[in-house]
Amino acid sequence: EDKVVQSPLSLVVHEGDTVTLNCSYEVTNFRSLLWYKQEKKAPTFLFMLTSSGIEKKSGRLSSILDKKELFSILNITATQTGDSAVYLCAAPEETSGSRLTFGEGTQLTVNP
């Protein structure tokens, strides 16, 4: 059974701090890994990673994948209170459709 594990489950930081969120996975026939941000509503897409070692970047957020060690990290630099959210990591399963296996998420709280 495919598995996605995130750590830490929750994190509290101060504005301006840099954070690193972790995601490890065990997926049959890996295709990609996705990061979503979820505030008090539906998840919004951040990144899709398919190739090892290539960093994806969007503003203060960046993410990288290590296919050899089966993990990904999501970095947020100079955090702001608006970054407070649950960050979900997910991997599509091999079976029919694009079923996503989600990790439990990391609850990030950024205090002013």
Added chain:
Amino acid sequence: DAMVIQNPRYQVTQFGKPVTLSCSQTLNHNVMYWYQQKSSQAPKLLFHYYDKDFNNEADTPDNFQSRRPNTSFCFLDIRSPGLGDAAMYLCATSRSRLDNEQFFGPGTRLTVL
């Protein structure tokens, strides 16, 4: 703007009273998904449609049914809601089975009294 729309955003029902949640999309995507997300948990896939082909997850209770009358709409029917069915229900779409990126609607928060 192309999007995934869910109605209602909040639904309150009584124990055992059937309820229907709706999802529509203007993205013209082939695949539509229904997820259940309970507090502090990851979304759990209930079922998905690839076009008209329905795919149920093995552990989805029989109490949950779905209909997709056309490409744009998909419904989640809960025949006899129990207290344990209180959750956020998320609809998502993807272009095809090979397309990993899923677009989520805003969700419907279901309360069961």
